[in-house]
Amino acid sequence: MKSLGEQLKQYRIDNNWTQQELADKLAVSRTMISNWESGKSFPDLDYLVSLSRLFDVPLENLFSKDTSVVKKITHEQKQNRLKGYLILGLLTVIFFLIGGLALTYQGSNFSQIMTAHEVSITQIPQEKREEWLPVSFTDTKEQTVPYLSTRALLGIKSVVNGSETASVSLRITRLSDNQKIGEYILEPNAQQALPNLQRNEKYLVEISSDAETCILSFIS
DSSP states (O other), rough: OHHHHHHHHHHHHTOOOHHHHHHHHSSHHHHHHHHHHTTTOOOOOOHHHHHHHHHHOOOHHHTTOOOHHHHHHHHHHHHHHHHHHHHHHHHHHHHHTTTHHHHTTTTHHHHHOOOOOEEEEEEGGGGGGSEEEEEOEEOSSOOOSSHHHOTTOOOOOOOEOOOSOOOEEEEEETTTTTTTEEEEETTTTTTHHHHOOOOOOOOEEEEEEEEEEEEEEEEE
């Protein structure tokens, strides 16, 4: 079973690209490509999307053979979310100190900070495909939990199917009263608006798909 780095190297060679040529296409350094291929570091989710398009392979193919990538991405998503909260707090202080000037100056970044992502990458065994399976997330203590918690300042507003080839059936149930919130079918790369998911509530998310790997991004 090939690691992600070995897969990236093979795809690069299959396209007759040098490490420098691939680096130029992604606007990164050759050293970064070398580190990815050797397993010293992992590309983040944005770079993985770009790589899948460059290599013309489904994004889920890059995840399906290297489970360590899943842990790495969920960890990075958590770190980015915490950084976003810290920056937001600092901006709030600045706003009250010097008024709207700081908010105007930081306007382009503010919307990005206010958008929190909760990414779930689920690998589905062959015998479980087309069945309803619960989705796990990473909480603030980096523990895996079987529910989605809307910790974001504005709450979770929508969900995106990150697969480029497979549709995903999705249903969400509020755990406090076992009330089903919604059930949807997400086509590849589709985004679905969600009903009002209240902050500090916990929601069971279940999926059904014939894909080997499902990638869902919940967005505020």
